[in-house]
Amino acid sequence: MVLEKINSPEDVKKLNISEMNVLAGEIRQGVLDKVNTIGGHMGPNLGIVETTIAMHYVFNSPVDKFVFDVSHQCYPHKMLTGRKEGFTNPDKYLTYTGYTAPEESAHDLFKVGHTSTSVSLATGVAKARDLKEEKYNVVALIGDGSLSGGEAYEGLNNASTLNSNIIIIVNDNDISIAENHGGLYKNLKELRETEGMAENNFFKSLGFDYYFVKDGNNIESLIETFNKVKDIDHPVVVHIYTLKGKGLAPAETNKEAYHWSLPGVLNQNNSASSTFEESYTSVTLDYISRKTKEDKRVIAINAGTPGVFGYTPEYRHELGKQYTDVGIAEEHAVAYSSALANQGAKPILSFMSSFVQRTYDQLSQDLALNNSPITMLIYWGGISGADATHLCTFDVPLISNIPNIVYLAPTNKEEYLKMLDWSVEQDKYPVAIRVPMTELVSTGVEDRTDYSVLNKFKIVEEGSKVAILGVGNFFSLGEKVKDILKEKLDINATLINPVYMTGLDEEMLEALKSNHDIVITLEDNVLDGGFGEKISRYYGNSEMKVLNFGAKKEFPDRVSVEALYNRYHLTPELITKDVEKLLKTLSRI
Amino acid sequence: MVLEKINSPEDVKKLNISEMNVLAGEIRQGVLDKVNTIGGHMGPNLGIVETTIAMHYVFNSPVDKFVFDVSHQCYPHKMLTGRKEGFTNPDKYLTYTGYTAPEESAHDLFKVGHTSTSVSLATGVAKARDLKEEKYNVVALIGDGSLSGGEAYEGLNNASTLNSNIIIIVNDNDISIAENHGGLYKNLKELRETEGMAENNFFKSLGFDYYFVKDGNNIESLIETFNKVKDIDHPVVVHIYTLKGKGLAPAETNKEAYHWSLPGVLNQNNSASSTFEESYTSVTLDYISRKTKEDKRVIAINAGTPGVFGYTPEYRHELGKQYTDVGIAEEHAVAYSSALANQGAKPILSFMSSFVQRTYDQLSQDLALNNSPITMLIYWGGISGADATHLCTFDVPLISNIPNIVYLAPTNKEEYLKMLDWSVEQDKYPVAIRVPMTELVSTGVEDRTDYSVLNKFKIVEEGSKVAILGVGNFFSLGEKVKDILKEKLDINATLINPVYMTGLDEEMLEALKSNHDIVITLEDNVLDGGFGEKISRYYGNSEMKVLNFGAKKEFPDRVSVEALYNRYHLTPELITKDVEKLLKTLSRI
Numbered sequence A, B: 001m002v003l004e005k006i007n008s009p010e011d012v013k014k015l016n017i018s019e020m021n022v023l024a025g026e027i028r029q030g031v032l033d034k035v036n037t038i039g040g041h042m043g044p045n046l047g048i049v050e051t052t053i054a055m056h057y058v059f060n061s062p063v064d065k066f067v068f069d070v071s072h073q074c075y076p077h078k079m080l081t082g083r084k085e086g087f088t089n090p091d092k093y094l095t096y097t098g099y100t101a102p103e104e105s106a107h108d109l110f111k112v113g114h115t116s117t118s119v120s121l122a123t124g125v126a127k128a129r130d131l132k133e134e135k136y137n138v139v140a141l142i143g144d145g146s147l148s149g150g151e152a153y154e155g156l157n158n159a160s161t162l163n164s165n166i167i168i169i170v171n172d173n174d175i176s177i178a179e180n181h182g183g184l185y186k187n188l189k190e191l192r193e194t195e196g197m198a199e200n201n202f203f204k205s206l207g208f209d210y211y212f213v214k215d216g217n218n219i220e221s222l223i224e225t226f227n228k229v230k231d232i233d234h235p236v237v238v239h240i241y242t243l244k245g246k247g248l249a250p251a252e253t254n255k256e257a258y259h260w261s262l263p264g265v266l267n268q269n270n271s272a273s274s275t276f277e278e279s280y281t282s283v284t285l286d287y288i289s290r291k292t293k294e295d296k297r298v299i300a301i302n303a304g305t306p307g308v309f310g311y312t313p314e315y316r317h318e319l320g321k322q323y324t325d326v327g328i329a330e331e332h333a334v335a336y337s338s339a340l341a342n343q344g345a346k347p348i349l350s351f352m353s354s355f356v357q358r359t360y361d362q363l364s365q366d367l368a369l370n371n372s373p374i375t376m377l378i379y380w381g382g383i384s385g386a387d388a389t390h391l392c393t394f395d396v397p398l399i400s401n402i403p404n405i406v407y408l409a410p411t412n413k414e415e416y417l418k419m420l421d422w423s424v425e426q427d428k429y430p431v432a433i434r435v436p437m438t439e440l441v442s443t444g445v446e447d448r449t450d451y452s453v454l455n456k457f458k459i460v461e462e463g464s465k466v467a468i469l470g471v472g473n474f475f476s477l478g479e480k481v482k483d484i485l486k487e488k489l490d491i492n493a494t495l496i497n498p499v500y501m502t503g504l505d506e507e508m509l510e511a512l513k514s515n516h517d518i519v520i521t522l523e524d525n526v527l528d529g530g531f532g533e534k535i536s537r538y539y540g541n542s543e544m545k546v547l548n549f550g551a552k553k554e555f556p557d558r559v560s561v562e563a564l565y566n567r568y569h570l571t572p573e574l575i576t577k578d579v580e581k582l583l584k585t586l587s588r589i
Helices: A008-012 A019-038 A043-047 A049-058 A075-080 A118-131 A148-159 A183-194 A219-229 A247-252 A280-294 A313-322 A329-342 A361-368 A395-402 A413-425 A471-489 A506-513 A529-541 A561-567 A570-588 B017-036 B043-047 B051-057 B077-082 B119-131 B150-159 B183-194 B221-229 B251-252 B280-294 B313-322 B330-340 B361-368 B395-400 B415-425 B473-489 B505-510 B531-539 B559-566 B570-588
Strands: A065-068 A138-143 A168-171 A211-212 A235-241 A298-304 A323-325 A344-350 A375-379 A404-406 A431-434 A458-460 A465-471 A494-497 A518-525 A545-551 B065-068 B139-143 B164-170 B209-214 B235-240 B298-302 B323-325 B348-350 B375-379 B406-408 B431-434 B460-461 B465-470 B492-495 B516-526 B545-551
Touching: A008 A049, A019 A043, A019 A049, A019 A219, A019 A375, A043 A049, A049 A075, A049 A138, A049 A168, A049 A219, A065 A118, A065 A235, A065 B361, A075 B221, A075 B375, A118 A138, A118 A168, A118 B051, A148 B183, A168 A183, A168 A471, A183 A235, A219 A235, A219 B017, A235 A471, A235 A570, A235 B043, A235 B235, A280 A313, A280 A413, A298 A313, A298 A329, A313 A323, A313 B119, A313 B505, A329 A344, A329 B150, A344 A413, A375 A413, A395 A404, A395 A431, A395 A529, A395 B361, A413 A431, A413 B065, A413 B473, A465 A471, A465 A529, A471 A494, A471 A518, A471 A570, A506 A518, A506 A529, A506 B323, A518 A529, A518 A561, A529 B348, A529 B531, A529 B545, A545 A570, A545 B330, A545 B460, A561 B473, A561 B545, A570 B017, B017 B043, B017 B051, B017 B077, B017 B221, B017 B361, B043 B492, B043 B505, B051 B077, B051 B139, B051 B164, B051 B221, B065 B119, B119 B139, B119 B150, B119 B164, B139 B235, B139 B395, B164 B183, B183 B235, B209 B221, B280 B298, B280 B415, B298 B313, B313 B323, B348 B415, B348 B531, B395 B431, B395 B516, B465 B473, B465 B505, B473 B516, B473 B570, B505 B516, B505 B531, B516 B531, B531 B545
Parallel strands: A065 A138, A138 A168, A168 A235, A211 A235, A298 A323, A298 A344, A344 A375, A375 A431, A404 A431, A465 A494, A465 A518, A518 A545, B065 B139, B139 B164, B164 B235, B209 B235, B298 B323, B298 B348, B348 B375, B375 B431, B406 B431, B465 B492, B465 B516, B516 B545
Antiparallel strands: A458 A494, B460 B492
């Protein structure tokens, strides 16, 4: 076993080509074993094995600096930089993150999990080197869909003028997460087909020197080319053509399904989940399917990651012209949707909470300022045990402090579908809906609310003394808190579903004053800039006491939901204790 | 006079070339007169006169749709679409905004004032047309620096795959706001020099059909080319070479100085202001000048608009390699700065408040998650009478709800300079400083505060009953409130300078409870997601009453500061009235 001998990149440099090929197989096995056990990015890492070996053979990390884009292609890099046990020893599978992590190794420069960042970051690294008058190679590894993001372009446009060493390896695997979208990808295809000789060359047009490697899974070719660009004195792009999923036949064929894999992927069919249970995703798919048939102006839009929304290849095909995946280009997705709505179409734009962060000015200027009536669905919003790079707790402060946008928090299926349809059919506001991340709750009763009457909270159960405002995902937590308050403190609390996260029902809040002493707010997002603070502000000049419950402003990294709930006092018991404590204080006054 | 006869684009179509040339001169005069009287975008509008005439001659607005990027080049368009009086009649100079405004005319599709948006918006307009199975031309006019922004690229990358009519006019005037930056601009230069025949062609590489117009101020050439692309069935770029500032000799020569002009520009030297009065800008320039000389790792960075920060051409030249203008590319600016800091350099990144909105995910992921110790200066933050597209009140909720970032609000020169130097020299946090937009206040006493002790508020004057937290710009308002509270209500209020907008001094807030009933917060930004709400949250479970003063979450459009202060209760008198009212309520309890 070659991997056994590899404790640092120094050891890679001692190998000959045939040993490196053996090593590639062993690294692949590590990726397969680990992902099959705990899940993770399968295809991207299988595709980049040879590139990573060649990089460590030719360059001299950590003196030479590697910047990985998205960094979900860093598993082989981790295995070559002292962290192989994270892949070979099941007890250590959870020791290292799935992304580059400076706290783990000097070979990792940045904590990165969103795409399109590497060229900008590498440009900064190179410029710092130049300011300090030092000498080494700065290498960015980008690809796998990242090139469609505006930050990547801004980075390329600036990197090309650097006047010193920067090496940008473009890993072109002919696919992003799903299909590639955009003119650039046509150009990459031309370049592949002409072995880099096509007349049109995006990278050359931006001022880069340019090399092409036909077989990006051939270690020898890679080494040859990397040696040519090593210590180069100007910006260069090395365009390599790799096979995503290489070494796992079904992943080579069905690249989209194997981009990210669940545990057990090797033992089962990894294609679209065949579960028929109803979920918020499935009812959304049904709605869009029906609505697009009924109205040719309805169009579903997303920015990469269609799988998050259950948009399978078949489903996308079915929607036809009434579907656009803009690729990883969230800014464009928002402006495009705004213009569609402005011109009478009915766009339904979906984002994963963590990725809506990739657009703000477009939400504010292109969308909200123009008051374009789009529907924006935010998925996966809420506290999770995710990696710090993929937290989904910031969408509420991001979206809800922008004027004009109506941000809704449904609590069950009927409410959600009613909101969705209202939003699609209305023409007054940009509407965002935070799709619940809970299991589907159905009341079985049609929701007849008129959501055009903005900021009208719903009193679900009327009580006194304590009022609970349970937002969206946390409405059910509110129900539990109500039960325990009754049981433990004999309080018959009022339970409220606020519905709107972007405005207050001042009439209702005012009325609560008459027979309530305490209002508690429960929200599944960071408290800072969120919903609860607006309630606190409202009651600031009154006798009403307010307790805000939600997540702390921080970047927890793979901390379990249970631990976070405890940390943030988000269990019915801890909330009840806080209420009890406050009641005791009040009685002493 | 030809302009006299022009009441709509229909009238333009009746003219011959020589009449159109006369018209161009008359439009230019309108631009000159208006800008000279009330200020505005001079160079961009002088340069685009002929293009606009040709567009209206060839195309059929509003059936054909025009989307203007930034839309600061829309003056000639306004003059041809029923709004000429806004330029010929001084009484109506303020009737129309300086940007496209749908509420003014059916010929304006979007309210736009930030750059790089037109291609995305036009793509949405074109797609809506296709969904509705209608036929007309969709024309985007981009240029003047906008092409360096990521949103423009995301738009181009998607527009090129549209498979139907979209016409993108690239107004290449060889300059952005200041110099152009980036590889793309080199390519534009090559294309200009080869009359569009250069081997490398950025637009073709993205899949566009391509036309070049050598003299973009020649109406005849423009009409000829526009006629060629009219009703085209696929995406096309028309690259036109225009002269920014055309018709005003000094503006043709010194394009940067005449990009935006103050009233009176024609009667005086419009080069860098020669005032020697000390200001927050001037002390920053002095600091950076000194610091870059002392330490080669210090580097000043901005994303376009160097004039906002007083970075004159001479100053930029002096900083040399220790200065980067990345062009309009705010996302790159943040990631680049983060990487510089990560590698031991000391970046000082400057943004105008309204434009920091153009980057969020980079602040969160590239910067805050990596805890890179950059210094970020936010200029012009605060309530103003600006156009709705250039409000500067959202930076506080945007920045301050991101973990790890320290956002400081200095209140005088000594404090500011101490914070600035602390920030540049420390290596623990990303630090943002909201440069006061007030006149410079100097205490004359060196500030010895240790800002590394985070979230320590300063009690400036100790009193009782009412505590005033006056943030940054509004500290002086707090001083006035204190005086009036004394005078009117005989209250000796405590005056606090909170310094930090990203964390609370809980010890101090707790201590205030002993002899204060009311805390009032004053902040020069929207209240939603801002500083005051955090204070309200903190006191939610206590007897302390809190009043938050700041701007409402809305997009006021050219409303005077005075009117806004009245609307938001931001005068000492109105605040005092609110306090008095609350005191009366309290005394009744």
